[in-house]
Amino acid sequence: MELNKSIENALIDAVRILPEDVERVIRKALETEKDSRGRLVLEKIVQNIDVAASSALPLCQDCGMFYVWVEVGDRARFNIAALEEEIYKGCESAAQKAFYRKSIVTEPVFERENSQTNLPPVINYELKKGSSDIILHFLLKGFGSENCSSVRMINPTAGEEGVVNAVLDMMKKAGGKPCPPVFLGVGVGGTMDRAAQLSKKALIREAGSYNPDPRYRAMEERLLKEINAVNIGPGGLGGENTCLSIAVESAPTHIAGLPVALSVNCWADRKASVRILGGYDGNTAPTV
Amino acid sequence: MAILHLPFEEEELKSIKAGDEVLITGKLYVGRDQVHLRFKEILDRGGNLPIDFEGNGIYYMGPSPAPDGYEIGACGPTTSQRMDPFSPLMLSKGLRVMVGKGPRAKAVLDAVEKYHGLYLQAFGGCGALYASCVKKKSVVAYPELGPEALLLLEVENFPTICMADSSGNYLPSAIFV
Numbered sequence: 001m002e003l004n005k006s007i008e009n010a011l012i013d014a015v016r017i018l019p020e021d022v023e024r025v026i027r028k029a030l031e032t033e034k035d036s037r038g039r040l041v042l043e044k045i046v047q048n049i050d051v052a053a054s055s056a057l058p059l060c061q062d063c064g065m066f067y068v069w070v071e072v073g074d075r076a077r078f079n080i081a082a083l084e085e086e087i088y089k090g091c092e093s094a095a096q097k098a099f100y101r102k103s104i105v106t107e108p109v110f111e112r113e114n115s116q117t118n119l120p121p122v123i124n125y126e127l128k129k130g131s132s133d134i135i136l137h138f139l140l141k142g143f144g145s146e147n148c149s150s151v152r153m154i155n156p157t158a159g160e161e162g163v164v165n166a167v168l169d170m171m172k173k174a175g176g177k178p179c180p181p182v183f184l185g186v187g188v189g190g191t192m193d194r195a196a197q198l199s200k201k202a203l204i205r206e207a208g209s210y211n212p213d214p215r216y217r218a219m220e221e222r223l224l225k226e227i228n229a230v231n232i233g234p235g236g237l238g239g240e241n242t243c244l245s246i247a248v249e250s251a252p253t254h255i256a257g258l259p260v261a262l263s264v265n266c267w268a269d270r271k272a273s274v275r276i277l278g279g280y281d282g283n284t285a286p287t288v
Numbered sequence: 289m290a291i292l293h294l295p296f297e298e299e300e301l302k303s304i305k306a307g308d309e310v311l312i313t314g315k316l317y318v319g320r321d322q323v324h325l326r327f328k329e330i331l332d333r334g335g336n337l338p339i340d341f342e343g344n345g346i347y348y349m350g351p352s353p354a355p356d357g358y359e360i361g362a363c364g365p366t367t368s369q370r371m372d373p374f375s376p377l378m379l380s381k382g383l384r385v386m387v388g389k390g391p392r393a394k395a396v397l398d399a400v401e402k403y404h405g406l407y408l409q410a411f412g413g414c415g416a417l418y419a420s421c422v423k424k425k426s427v428v429a430y431p432e433l434g435p436e437a438l439l440l441l442e443v444e445n446f447p448t449i450c451m452a453d454s455s456g457n458y459l460p461s462a463i464f465v
Contacts, residue, residue: 041411044414045413048413048414051416055355057352057362057415058416059413059415059416060413060415060416061350061415062415142413144366147367175464176389176390179412235409235411237459237461
């Protein structure tokens with residue numbers, strides 16, 4: 001199968017059907033939520049998941065902006081122009097065939113004219129040592145939640161306390177706006193933009209997974225607990241299920257800084273992955 | 289569980305209290321950012337709006353395209369806060385019922401009290417579920433705005449929660465902090 005077809009198929013499903021890890025934590029939240037309004041919101045969310053899965057309707061009218069995190073193995077065949085052409089083709093035809101809302105404007109400040117294709121996607125690349133494959137991780141990034149994402153440049157001596165306080169403050173400001181219960185990605189370190197990219201990479205991680213570094217794992221557990229103690233709750237109407245999963249990713253940074261970025265995703269945490277065995281240089285590629 | 293028929297009867301609207309689960313049945317207008325901007329420009333010029341607010345409500349929403357055989361695509365609420373700069377003006381011109389999601393500015397909640405309106409929150413992200421509550425859809429004006437066009441829906445048992453009621457009561461989560 002042509003690569004763009006594999007991408008198209010993955011994205012046709014992603015707009016209607018949540019990944020298993022995401023659906024699992026949402027259904028678990030409905031079992032545990034004690035707040036009656038919070039539970040009502042979770043009941044509607046689960047009904048919505050069922051309607052979308054058994055119809056041709058997207059989960060949400062905001063079908064998001066295509067965001068692609070590309071892991072490129074250092075032994076993979078790789079032609080960036082050929083790969084991007086396939087990504088663009090796959091995104092455009094999935095948006096057409098799966099009835100995505102056209103939500104992308106070609107110019108941000110002045111014309112704001114709709115591209116009518118949901119193109120372009122946002123694409124980032126990362127070199128992966130010891131691999132001969134390319135993996136495309138897609139997010140359908142909704143903007144009710146993206147409008148609550150942000151970066152803070154905190155004091156380098158602020159440490160873990162500073163990171164936790166910055167994330168908590170950003171979430172308190174977000175409140176019910178990003179369609180909680182949310183999925184959160186946190187990026188710490190790098191430059192301002194690198195931290196922001198890492199926060200997206202963190203969103204790609206499986207829901208409920210942990211950072212392999214025990215200190216960051218402890219930070220993830222602490223953040224999850226403290227955010228869920230704020231009583232924002234499902235739909236912002238109260239309850240203990242505000243955040244269902246949080247992932248922290250880190251990178252080296254400068255002696256004078258500690259960038260902290262938060263990417264907020266709504267409960268409809270729509271993701272897809274396509275692995276290209278051996279990489280891609282423009283010839284037909286096997287995918288899984 | 290409360291029911292709100294649209295166009296509304298005064299008594300029914302006033303019986304709905306903050307915190308109630310409210311099912312809407314009837315005719316519901318749809319307009320979001322660009323419709324609000326255009327309405328404000330018309331009102332600033334002293335012109336007439338393409339719709340009469342009397343007895344009606346407005347839903348902040350921009351649907352995805354309707355798949356073959358469907359009346360409408362996914363059609364859940366968008367964030368109400370972006371309409372805050374316009375809502376007190378709309379309420380002063382006769383709008384009484386707003387449907388969206390998320391907290392509002394204090395000025396909007398004050399205007400809801402002053403004009404005895406309602407702010408109802410629809411369930412965020414539940415676009416497929418809401419499509420199953422829409423029986424009919426028509427474009428009233430501004431088709432060039434695509435998903436942001438001014439629409440009229442016929443809805444049945446469209447689920448919401450009352451965030452702010454006509455007596456000036458509101459849930460703590462109704463106000464933007």
